[in-house]
Amino acid sequence: MADLLVVGSVALDTVETPFGSVKEVLGGSATYFSYSASFFTRVRLVASVGDDFPPEHARLLRDRGVDVAGLDVARGGRTFRWVGAYGYDLNEAKTLDTQLNVLAAFRPRLDERLARTPYLFLANIDPALQLEVLRQMRARPRLIALDTMNFWIQGQRDALLAVLREVDVVTINDAEARQLANEPNLVRAARAIAAMGPATVVVKRGEYGALLFSDGAFFVVPAYPLESVFDPTGAGDTFAGGFMGHLAAQDRVDGPTMRRAMVYGSVMASFAVEDFSLNRLTRLDEAEIAARYTAFHDLTRLEP
């Protein structure tokens, strides 16, 4: 079992879906990622919050064994806020408001210990900051994965391309993959992104599952057929947490381990969307994870 570092955001989310709404609940890419990964391996988190950040949220992460020594609390600062809404098509979030607050001045600082973490996930933040994190690593991690979004693809393309050249895995949703590669066909888009640097491309497709492109071959995992999807916020980061968590836990990055990691990612995401915020994950146990992994296997298994 190897340690896993995530650098990203911790947020207070206000979310409305056709099934209900919540106000200023725990969210953020690093939060979902670390909580999800904590079911698999030891996780270290680097992020910034304001001193308005409710202490019970940090406790929730600590209770799962997440190392929050790298959670910077900015005195007098306000925590990052995101306000979003979903219609019946839960694949697409509509952002109603973003208050960057402390995130605007966020400069990740890694001490000696954090800078030697063997597995690294650069969650969705400014690619210039992702590059700063890479520059601080004292030893090249065994695996570096990166997540990004349309905002950076459009506004920070050069910085994004620079950091992409140095990572092993990119996780990206399908519309963003097409945008980054400037190519409507997803297969060709995945190939084009791999040619930008990352040997492995993970395309997240919401309710249609996820696609792995690695070593010239594709692997596809469907989403778990759920009777009720409640709130898709954080599904992508929860997926990444399960994916990277399994790789770090096994301390292997070969093809078969990557495939199983894709399924663990999908398992974790399938739980996350069953309730608001991290609510479902806080009620989750390892037996449920194992059972749903088997259910995924049954869902796609061709031979009995």
Place this chain on the structure above:
Amino acid sequence: MADLLVVGSVALDTVETPFGSVKEVLGGSATYFSYSASFFTRVRLVASVGDDFPPEHARLLRDRGVDVAGLDVARGGRTFRWVGAYGYDLNEAKTLDTQLNVLAAFRPRLDERLARTPYLFLANIDPALQLEVLRQMRARPRLIALDTMNFWIQGQRDALLAVLREVDVVTINDAEARQLANEPNLVRAARAIAAMGPATVVVKRGEYGALLFSDGAFFVVPAYPLESVFDPTGAGDTFAGGFMGHLAAQDRVDGPTMRRAMVYGSVMASFAVEDFSLNRLTRLDEAEIAARYTAFHDLTRLEP
């Protein structure tokens, strides 16, 4: 190997996609279905065309061994025409014109031999006609599958529900499944449709593959990751042809055979969309089918 009967349409299609266009080419649900199924088993076709129907089209089907004795040529009639267009989102066809012609007066007539075919596919026609076909069967087929569309779900709901009660399998696309069940969640929609009669529900999801709901369990096949999708016309019927063709060829309808049939359906559809009309299928051989079946297996196989 058991015989397979399809009752449906034979058409002349005019299609425009971002990649090109064709005029009055061979199309129709029964055409795509029978051509695709002919790679697996003996197929009988019942449909109607006008005397403007080019003889080389019937020859194409005969050359594949399709029994076209049930292809009625209406003297002085004109063949059914469909004009459609696709944008870059190839999942959705825009119908520009429909000329029913001989299809408006189509009354399928089954002779004694056809009426005893053990596998039956009721392609997408008026559910009242689908019911007429069922009434003519002299022996209950071992498996009856039915395809339908939004037009009948909206306009002929009662007739559709009547015929659904008598079939074993329904193939339907995802939007239509939601419409038929009046339920936005696809999992609950599939369960609701199964409760209407068909023990097996096959949901076609275009570029996202297909979903099988049978005996209370789900099975998911992704679409094959293609570098170029040219024209999706007929993909659903080609899928159904591979699916039913495999079941009839094996003369089995158990769970594992159904799963393999889902993959054969996906294999055939993945070829069909690579060119206009049946063009790619006419260049297809059994070795390519076997190779792509293996490729599908590799695409979803979790354990090496």
